[in-house]
Amino acid sequence: MIVIHGHFYQPPREDPWLEAVLPEPSAVPYKHWNERITFECYEPNALLGNYTWISFDFGPTLLDWLRRRRPHVYSAIIEADKVGLERWGHGNALAHPYYHVILPLLDRRNKEVVVEWGIKYFERHFERYPEGMWLPEMAVDTETLEVLAEYDIKFTVLTQRQIRGGKAGGPYEVLLPSGRRILVFVRDEALSDRIAFGGPDELPKAMEAAPDDRLTLIALDGETFGHHKKGEERVLATAIARFGGKLANLGLAAERLKPLGTVEVIPGTSWSCPHGLGRWTRDCGCDGPAPWRQPLREAIDWLNNTVDGAFDGWAKSRGVDGWALLRKYVRVLLGENAEAFARNAAPHIQPRELLRMLEAERAKLAANTSDAWFFARLGLEAGISVKWAVRALELLGDKALLDEFMKRLSEIRGQPAGNAAALVPTLRGPLVAASMALAATISGYTAEELGPYQIHFNGVKIKIVDKRTLDVWELDYSEFGVPILKPAEQ
Ligand SMILES: [Zn+2]
Numbered sequence: 001m002i003v004i005h006g007h008f009y010q011p012p013r014e015d016p017w018l019e020a021v022l023p024e025p026s027a028v029p030y031k032h033w034n035e036r037i038t039f040e041c042y043e044p045n046a047l048l049g050n051y052t053w054i055s056f057d058f059g060p061t062l063l064d065w066l067r068r069r070r071p072h073v074y075s076a077i078i079e080a081d082k083v084g085l086e087r088w089g090h091g092n093a094l095a096h097p098y099y100h101v102i103l104p105l106l107d108r109r110n111k112e113v114v115v116e117w118g119i120k121y122f123e124r125h126f127e128r129y130p131e132g133m134w135l136p137e138m139a140v141d142t143e144t145l146e147v148l149a150e151y152d153i154k155f156t157v158l159t160q161r162q163i164r165g166g167k168a169g170g171p172y173e174v175l176l177p178s179g180r181r182i183l184v185f186v187r188d189e190a191l192s193d194r195i196a197f198g199g200p201d202e203l204p205k206a207m208e209a210a211p212d213d214r215l216t217l218i219a220l221d222g223e224t225f226g227h228h229k230k231g232e233e234r235v236l237a238t239a240i241a242r243f244g245g246k247l248a249n250l251g252l253a254a255e256r257l258k259p260l261g262t263v264e265v266i267p268g269t270s271w272s273c274p275h276g277l278g279r280w281t282r283d284c285g286c287d288g289p290a291p292w293r294q295p296l297r298e299a300i301d302w303l304n305n306t307v308d309g310a311f312d313g314w315a316k317s318r319g320v321d322g323w324a325l326l327r328k329y330v331r332v333l334l335g336e337n338a339e340a341f342a343r344n345a346a347p348h349i350q351p352r353e354l355l356r357m358l359e360a361e362r363a364k365l366a367a368n369t370s371d372a373w374f375f376a377r378l379g380l381e382a383g384i385s386v387k388w389a390v391r392a393l394e395l396l397g398d399k400a401l402l403d404e405f406m407k408r409l410s411e412i413r414g415q416p417a418g419n420a421a422a423l424v425p426t427l428r429g430p431l432v433a434a435s436m437a438l439a440a441t442i443s444g445y446t447a448e449e450l451g452p453y454q455i456h457f458n459g460v461k462i463k464i465v466d467k468r469t470l471d472v473w474e475l476d477y478s479e480f481g482v483p484i485l486k487p488a489e490q
Pocket residue numbers: 272273274275276278279284285286
């Protein structure tokens with residue numbers, strides 16, 4: 001039995017204020033990287049039917065972008081899970097925490113929020129309760145496994161060096177301090193790496209050689225199939241056509257294969273950093289020197305404490321269980337009207353006040369997205385994190401906290417940004433929406449909505465309502481001022 005698992009994911013490239021992906025020039029000839037990687041990988045794999053034969057997880061922020069912008073690819077992914085269910089009695093998809101965060105770096109209640117949101121997201125889209133959950137970067141500790149088990153997740157996937165004894169395959173059982181149990185499937189490290197980084201004959205060779213009486217698990221980035229390796233999506237389709245009879249998914253493997261005993265998981269480990277969780281906390285050497293990693297982690301830890309502290313204080317003052325409200329808030333992320341949610345969830349609190357606090361928490365979680373630290377460069381991905389952090393602090397409405405955070409960012413130095421504060425746009429949110437609406441009007445179009453912003457023109461005034469928080473701004477565009485343009489050098 002052989003299982004090929006693809007982890008499909010992109011950093012959440014949406015601007016935190018407009019919630020739209022702005023152009024990324026490095027992705028030419030495409031507008032941004034989501035478009036380019038969809039063309040190279042997500043779409044061709046859908047057209048080839050590959051998702052119906054492999055085990056996979058899609059990060060919710062990526063799947064949501066596909067749903068909105070490439071609905072035919074999204075539908076093929078959802079359908080593939082159902083095809084797996086018919087063929088093997090278990091769906092192909094694993095759930096994924098709502099954000100791609102390093103779970104061991106969060107405290108338990110934050111872990112529970114991103115795990116529960118990921119499950120609710122999965123249920124909404126795949127129309128079933130997930131059996132397995134993928135851990136971002138396979139980052140694991142005991143509490144992370146406890147939280148998965150608490151939510152009735154049956155299994156997850158780890159790599160060999162995260163397991164004492166380092167055996168591949170499985171499933172193995174992990175006994176947790178609470179008395180709960182969870183299964184882990186262990187990725188064959190050398191084989192997966194050969195397929196990810198070797199020639200096109202590695203995958204068919206591995207499939208042909210896989211024994212029938214035990215599990216061979218290949219797990220790699222889904223983008224290997226077409227983006228990291230050109231043509232690998234066709235290699236996969238051809239190998240499936242030849243050896244498809246040997247394939248299974250993890251749900252079927254969990255049902256058919258008896259656990260091969262218990263194993264001990266090494267906490268504070270991951271699949272993409274041999275230095276434990278160094279890649280997301282310190283200058284561990286992965287991808288080159290990155291002395292900015294640790295201070296950025298400290299800044300985001302500070303953000304977590306600051307936002308959670310404010311949130312706890314607020315919840316106490318209002319006599320509500322803030323974390324229960326936050327867990328429920330996923331309904332808004334799944335499309336429920338924010339105001340209706342607020343009035344229903346806590347009728348005695350002003351909706352605007354409640355929604356601002358919940359959005360601040362959501363923005364804080366998004367700021368923990370692991371991509372910020374992954375590469376040695378302080379660039380685009382770190383920008384995602386610091387922008388969400390700034391949005392979280394704006395929502396708290398305490399200028400001193402925002403100033404303190406910006407000062408911290410300005411002291412974090414690295415290239416190409418220069419320093420982390422340079423990654424935060426000066427013009428953002430309603431001001432950008434107003435400028436865009438004005439530009440559209442001048443061009444003869446009417447912009448009534450830009451992302452979460454509703455736009456109303458009234459003479460020289462633009463009224464902007466943020467649907468997420470019900471915040472209202474009124475801007476007089478006769479006061480916008482004239483930009484000072486520097487003439488080009490001759
Ligand atoms: Zn490392």
